[in-house]
Amino acid sequence: MVRAGLSTDRLVRAGAELADEVGFEQVTVSALARRFDVKVASLYSHLKNSQDLKTRIALLALEELADRAADALAGRAGKDALTAFADVYRDYARAHPGRYAATRHPLDPEAAAASAGGRHAQMTRAILRGYDLAEPDQTHAVRLLGSVFHGYVSLELAGGFSRSAPDSQESWTRILDALDSLLRDWPHA
Template identity: 60%
Template sequence: MKRPGLTEARLVQAAAELADESGLPAVTLSALARRFDVRPASIYSHLGGLDDLLDLTAAFALQELANALAEALPGKAGRGALFAFADAHRDYATAHPGRWQAAQRRVSPEAAARSAGGVIARSARAIMSGYGLTPDDEVHAVRLLGSAINGFVALEAGGGFDHSVPPATVSWTRVLDAIDTSLRNWPTADARHPDRSTD
């Protein structure tokens, strides 16, 4: 049976699948070569090396996540958009744990500029602007939301919620409700910097 030719796209797809199956650390050029039954040297004719492969896998995952957001967010604002954005991230992390790991990987500036990470970031900023925050506070709020999503997903993936009640899904809703409440009652500059002087 004739083996189909290798392409960058096929290698990245295979790397994404391998990451989901065995975790991102399992993604190596040797592992890909074994998957396609070729010599590792054959991989180098399509990729610049392991860092290049991992950057491309991260971009692949970010594009899939951006596509999911493009389906989830239209027509939503405020709390609805907040939940849709967060749910899309959690759902993706659950369905594709290795790709999610790849999406969190720090990539080169050049790779970041080419990825859909900017699209995702702008989606988050758009949600925050709907809460009437200042541009500076939008950045803080996006970081708050990102920290909550990534922290929750990491703990859930590691089994951190497996042996307690209520179920993690209930906590997830409560966490997002708390963030929504915080965004609707975002502290003013004066409230953030109270006078600490004493008599």
């Protein structure tokens, strides 16, 4: 018998909230069962196991992040689009650290194909069209942006910039300025 009020969607959303509170790696079906004050077995009609739960949280987080990025990019181009896109990632990571960590969760090919990951790549490439980069430079630039955004956000979340001047917002702004400049004057092989 399925416990009233429990659904896969509700469990995944609760798992995402739990990830933000305790960290993505700490999320398990057992921890989720404790949150709902139910036996673990009662969740198995909705979730296969903890790996399934984590995959579903990752898919939710990727979708949320893609939706926010798409909203932020609407009507923007060039540096304005680059900054809006970068700020969405940083703001999401700061507001939802566990969900942000989930966006880095390895997905099997079927889950990856069904994820919003492709939307993220399309939006990044759309931003780069404003910089007139052809292949393979566009792919190099996509990798650069992903590395800088994720690296900076990860270091910032870990407290890496909290004890030094200038403050991290000033550095973030300067980094985005530098990326814009680099993309406008991309080095050719």
